[in-house]
Amino acid sequence: MTSSPTDRRLTKLLLALISLVLAMVVWVMGLISSLSRDSVTPALSLQQQEKALLAEPSLPPQLRPLLVGGDPSAQMLEALEEVPLDRLDDRQRLLLAALTRDEAQRTAALALPMQRPELSAMQQALSTYEQGGRLTEANQALLSDPALDPLLRQLSCEALGGSKAWCTDPSDANAAAQATQRLLLAELLPIAALLTGVGLLIRHLWSRFRGKLPAWPTLVGPLLTPADMAILVAGGFVLLGEVLLPVLVSPLIVLISQGQSGALGQAIAVLLGYIALAVPPLGILRLQLGGLEREEMPVGGWLQWRPSPWLTALLQGGRGWLMVMPPVVLTGWLMGKLVGDPGGSNPLLEMVLRSDNPWALVLLALTAVVLAPLFEELVFRGVLLPVLARVLGRGWGVVISGLVFAVAHLSIGELPPLLVLGIGLALLRLSSGRLLPCVVMHACWNAATFLNLILLGS
Incomplete structure (x- = not known):
C-alpha cells in the first residue's frame, strides 16, 4: 500500500x-x-607581544612605536597576566616569573613542576634567586643551554641579575630578524x-x-x-x-x-x-x-x-x-x-x-x-x-x-x-x-x- x-x-x-x-x-x-x-584573543595577544619583545632590537626606530609600543616588557607582562595561570604552559610561566616584580605572583608562577629538564633547571634558579643579587657563574652556565629559546634566555638572564647588554646574545640576531619579519607581515x-x-x-x-x-x-x-x-x-x-x-x-x-x-x-x-x-x-x-x-x-x-x-x-x-x-x-x-x-x-x-x-x-x-x-x-x-x-x-x-x-x-x-x-x-x-x-x-x-x-x- x-x-x-x-x-x-x-x-x-x-x-x-x-x-x-x-x-x-x-x-x-x-x-x-x-x-x-x-577566547583565543589573550593567547593571540601574548604571542604578538612575544614577537614584539624579541624583535625590538632589530626594528628600525621609526617602526618601533607602531609595532612595539612604549614598553614591550610591560606589555608582555600585561598580556601574560590576562591569561589564567593554569592556561599558561611551562615556558610562559617562566616568562611571567622573569618579568613580574610581585613576589606572590612569581611564587605562584613557579609553583607547578616543569616537564622539560632545562625549564626545570631555570625554575629552580628563579625560585632561589634573591632580588638585587648578581648573576652567578652557575646561572651563566645554565643560560648557555642551547635548548632555551632566545626570549626566555634573555628575560631569565635579566631576572637573574644580568645587565641588558650582557644578556643580549649576538647569536640571537637571526631569531630577532625572523620575529621582525613575522611581526611586520x-x-x-x-x-x-x-x-x-x-x-x-x-x-x-x-x-x-x-x-x-x-x-x-x-x-x-x-x-x-x-x-x-x-x-x-x-x-x-x-x-x-x-x-x-x-x-x-x-x-x-x-x-x-x-x-x-x-x-x-x-x-x-x-x-x-x-x-x-x-x-x-x-x-x-x-x-x-x-x-x-x-x-x-x-x-x-x-x-x-x-x-x-x-x-x-x-x-x-x-x-x-x-x-x-x-x-x-x-x-x-x-x-x-x-x-x-x-x-x-x-x-x-x-x-x-x-x-x-x-x-x-x-x-x-x-x-x-x-x-x-x-x-x-x-x-x-x-x-x-x-x-x-x-x-x-x-x-x-x-x-x-x-x-x-x-x-x-x-x-x-x-x-x-x-x-x-x-x-x-x-x-x-x-x-x-x-x-x-x-x-x-x-x-x-x-x-x-x-x-x-x-x-x-x-
Whole structure:
C-alpha cells in the first residue's frame, strides 16, 4: 500500500518541525556552552607581544612605536597576566616569573613542576634567586643551554641579575630578524587589506549612488520548500552531522589519530570530524536534488556553481573578501568595546596558534581553507539563500541565511562578526549569480585568519 501525496507532505512537515525544534535546542545549548570556552584573543595577544619583545632590537626606530609600543616588557607582562595561570604552559610561566616584580605572583608562577629538564633547571634558579643579587657563574652556565629559546634566555638572564647588554646574545640576531619579519607581515598585511577594502566599499557605494552598477541577475536555486530546508539544515547539518554521526564515528577517529603525535593527532581528528559532519547533509541534499524534475533544471545547474570563467570568480571572491573586512572588523571592535571578550572562540584557532607541526598545519589548512568554504557555501548560499529569498524575499533571505550561518558556528562571541560575514557572502551570491565566488571569498577569509595565526604562533 503506497502513501498518498498528502500523507507524504504531512510526514515531511512533521519531520521538518521535529528537526527544527531539536536543532534549536542543540543550538541554544551550544551557544550557552560556548560562554565557558576560552577566547583565543589573550593567547593571540601574548604571542604578538612575544614577537614584539624579541624583535625590538632589530626594528628600525621609526617602526618601533607602531609595532612595539612604549614598553614591550610591560606589555608582555600585561598580556601574560590576562591569561589564567593554569592556561599558561611551562615556558610562559617562566616568562611571567622573569618579568613580574610581585613576589606572590612569581611564587605562584613557579609553583607547578616543569616537564622539560632545562625549564626545570631555570625554575629552580628563579625560585632561589634573591632580588638585587648578581648573576652567578652557575646561572651563566645554565643560560648557555642551547635548548632555551632566545626570549626566555634573555628575560631569565635579566631576572637573574644580568645587565641588558650582557644578556643580549649576538647569536640571537637571526631569531630577532625572523620575529621582525613575522611581526611586520602580521601587522601590515591586515592594515593594507583593510584600507583597500575601505576604498573598494566607498567606490562601490558611490557607484551605486550614481546608478552605475549593473542590475543583479535573476536568483536561481533549487526548487525546494522551507520544509526541505529544515530537514537539510536542522536534520542533516545539526542533528545528524553535529550530534549523531560524530558520536558514532568518534571511536574510529580516535583509533586513526591516536598513533600520531599530539598536534598531528588533533589535526587528523579535526579533519575526519569535519568530513563526518558534512556527510549527512550532503547525502540529504543529493536525495532532494535528485527528486526534482530534470526538465526544470536551469542552465548551470540547481546550485549555480558556474566555475567558468575562473579568473572572474577569483577576482569577485577576492574583492568581496576585501569589502567585507571593514564591516566585520568594525563589528568585532564595537562588540569588544560594549561587552568585552565573551570567549567562545573556535578551538581550531588556538590549535593553529600553538602548533609547530607542519603536517598538522597542512591538515588544519585543508579543513579550514578548502573543505569548510566548499561545504558551508554549498549549504548556506547554494541552497538555503535561494529558497529563503524565493519564499520571503531577497532582503529577508540575506539576513536569515546569514543568521543561520552565524549561529551554526556555535559561538556567542563570534556571532555578530559572523553574521556580517554571512550577509556579505549572501550579497556576493546575489550580485554575481554564481556560487564559486562565494567559496573563494570564504576561503580568502579563512586563509587570512589562518596566516595571521601562523605568523604569530609557535
